[in-house]
Amino acid sequence: MSLYNQFENHVSTRFKWTNNEPIVVAVSGGVDSIVLLDLLARLPRHLKPKCIIAHINHHLRAESDEEEQFVRQLAAKEGLSICVHHWEKKGHPISGIEEAARHVRYRFFNQVAQEMGAQYILTAHHQNDQVETIMMKWVRGSSLEELTGIKEVRRSGEHSILRPLLPFSKAQLIRHAKMNELNWVEDTSNQSMTFSRNRFRNSIIPLMKEENQAVEENVIRISNEISEWLDIITPCIEAEVKRTTSITTESLTLDIPHWLSLNEALRKRVLTKALILWNPDGKLLVKQKHIELINDWLKESKPNASIDLSNGLIAQRSYDTCSIVQKVQSQQHGLLVEGKLINQLNRWVRLSKNEKIGLFTLSAYEKMTLKNTETLFLGNEVALPLNIRHRKNGDRMTVKGLNGTKKLKSIFIDDKVPLQERNQAWVVEDDEGTIIWVIGYRESSLSLDPITDTIIYVLVYEQETQDD
Numbered sequence: 001m002s003l004y005n006q007f008e009n010h011v012s013t014r015f016k017w018t019n020n021e022p023i024v025v026a027v028s029g030g031v032d033s034i035v036l037l038d039l040l041a042r043l044p045r046h047l048k049p050k051c052i053i054a055h056i057n058h059h060l061r062a063e064s065d066e067e068e069q070f071v072r073q074l075a076a077k078e079g080l081s082i083c084v085h086h087w088e089k090k091g092h093p094i095s096g097i098e099e100a101a102r103h104v105r106y107r108f109f110n111q112v113a114q115e116m117g118a119q120y121i122l123t124a125h126h127q128n129d130q131v132e133t134i135m136m137k138w139v140r141g142s143s144l145e146e147l148t149g150i151k152e153v154r155r156s157g158e159h160s161i162l163r164p165l166l167p168f169s170k171a172q173l174i175r176h177a178k179m180n181e182l183n184w185v186e187d188t189s190n191q192s193m194t195f196s197r198n199r200f201r202n203s204i205i206p207l208m209k210e211e212n213q214a215v216e217e218n219v220i221r222i223s224n225e226i227s228e229w230l231d232i233i234t235p236c237i238e239a240e241v242k243r244t245t246s247i248t249t250e251s252l253t254l255d256i257p258h259w260l261s262l263n264e265a266l267r268k269r270v271l272t273k274a275l276i277l278w279n280p281d282g283k284l285l286v287k288q289k290h291i292e293l294i295n296d297w298l299k300e301s302k303p304n305a306s307i308d309l310s311n312g313l314i315a316q317r318s319y320d321t322c323s324i325v326q327k328v329q330s331q332q333h334g335l336l337v338e339g340k341l342i343n344q345l346n347r348w349v350r351l352s353k354n355e356k357i358g359l360f361t362l363s364a365y366e367k368m369t370l371k372n373t374e375t376l377f378l379g380n381e382v383a384l385p386l387n388i389r390h391r392k393n394g395d396r397m398t399v400k401g402l403n404g405t406k407k408l409k410s411i412f413i414d415d416k417v418p419l420q421e422r423n424q425a426w427v428v429e430d431d432e433g434t435i436i437w438v439i440g441y442r443e444s445s446l447s448l449d450p451i452t453d454t455i456i457y458v459l460v461y462e463q464e465t466q467d468d
Contacts, residue, residue: 003168003176007039011164012047014152015120022118023049024109027074028056029067029185032124034074035173036165038182040122041078053082054112054121056105059089060097060189067185083112090401091449098195104449106156113159125150125163128170131216132200134223141288143272148227237273240266245274252278254322256298268295275324298322326380326456335359336387345457351426354464357388365458376428376437376459377448383431386459391427397435400443408435411442428459 017023025040027033040051053075057068068084075082085108087101109121134149154161165173177184193199208215240262246253252274259267268291275291290309297307298317306316315324335349335357348358360368365375395408412422428437436444439461448455 003172004039004042006168007164008043008047010167011043015162015164017049017120019046019048020050022052022116023120023122024054024113024116024118025051026105026109026121026123027053027071028187029071030187031177031184032126032165032173034182034184035177036122036124038180051080052112052116052118053080054109055082055084056108057084057086058101059087063188070185087449092401098197110157110159118159120160120162121156122162122164124165126165126168126170126173127220128216130166131205131219132197134219135200135205136196143288144226144230145272145276147223148230149223237269240270241274241277244270247274247278251323251325256320256322260298264295336385338389339387341385351388357459357461359386360458360460362455362458365460370460370462372464373460373462374439376443377450377455378446378457378459379448380456381446382436385431387429389427389429390423391425395427395435397438397442398445400445400447408438411438415441
């Protein structure tokens with residue numbers, strides 16, 4: 001049976017879009033997404049959706065602009081709408097670029113779906129991607145739930161992410177592309193061993209296949225078995241989650257006596273499931289070692305105690321309850337000016353007659369009407385409270401997009417900033433003394449791309465004009 005026939009059968013039984021329904025298709029220009037687009041175009045009328053191409057120019061390679069042009073030309077040729085986002089170099093983090101790029105992609109896809117009235121977002125993940133993902137998660141020590149790999153259907157905000165190529169191998173996709181004389185672009189970065197996925201793809205998995213050619217099939221089979229076992233035990237776990245935990249946006253709270261009454265293995269599964277429910281997007285990374293730590297700590301801890309977890313989280317015990325919260329949420333204040341604590345979250349503070357600044361949660365920021373502002377998008381890596389001050393001798397910072405640190409004096413010289421303006425410039429440092437922003441001049445590597453979905457806070461600086 002041809003790949004197209006298999007794809008049509010799979011789509012008709014697995015997915016529910018209707019004729020001419022708008023769907024967003026992530027198209028990089030590589031063979032995977034080109035084949036997905038081709039297969040969708042071949043569907044019979046009653047299954048054929050209205051495809052909207054979403055493409056991201058990551059500006060990671062010299063070929064990025066050429067790839068964007070290739071996808072734009074393909075969209076024009078096929079008469080398809082296309083939306084393009086540019087992830088400029090200044091928005092690239094110094095480290096963790098793979099994960100940052102992933103967040104940028106999915107936030108953009110959701111924005112396109114929202115604007116276009118689409119319910120579904122399609123990506124071209126295939127069987128080989130699934131194997132690589134499972135292997136990477138296994139090596140990193142992920143939970144059982146994560147070892148089930150990429151979900152074929154996953155909710156993302158108000159939309160659903162669909163991966164209709166997951167049952168098919170990369171070899172099948174390439175064979176279809178060649179048989180149908182499709183054109184695609186090769187991503188040269190796929191050969192770079194800088195990226196962990198490429199190391200698994202090009203080195204680790206090929207070595208494992210020398211031991212057993214069926215290693216990829218076995219990984220998929222074991223992942224499916226884990227998924228089946230989870231289906232069996234999940235109802236029991238969910239019942240205990242309801243009995244022993246309380247989940248709100250701000251915290252996850254355990255009823256310690258009820259939780260400790262469970263079998264130890266069930267305790268860990270209940271806490272793992274509760275953390276997933278509290279943090280469905282995976283923004284707050286809690287590993288198995290933290291589950292073990294909480295379990296051991298609650299058996300021995302005093303009535304009032306706390307421990308630090310990962311990624312800005314803290315577990316706080318108060319007699320028979322234990323609450324897991326973000327550490328920054330337990331801090332009462334968000335801003336200091338020249339070392340004086342004067343402001344809380346979601347409030348403005350005046351810096352001068354015509355200047356003000358405020359630290360806002362993302363949800364509060366999105367409701368604001370602003371003008372003449374500059375913004376800095378921040379995640380959990382920044383230690384609050386922030387201190388707003390003028391420059392001091394010897395000030396240095398890491399500049400976004402550059403390696404190492406640079407003196408503020410050198411930045412001002414490079415920008416030919418007059419001495420008076422240098423002395424009036426506002427410097428923002430976090431609670432650990434790390435400079436994260438010289439307002440109007442430079443951001444540090446801790447600032448996030450505004451489309452990234454790991455944003456927790458937005459620091460807003462507003463300069464008022466006489467007309468305000």
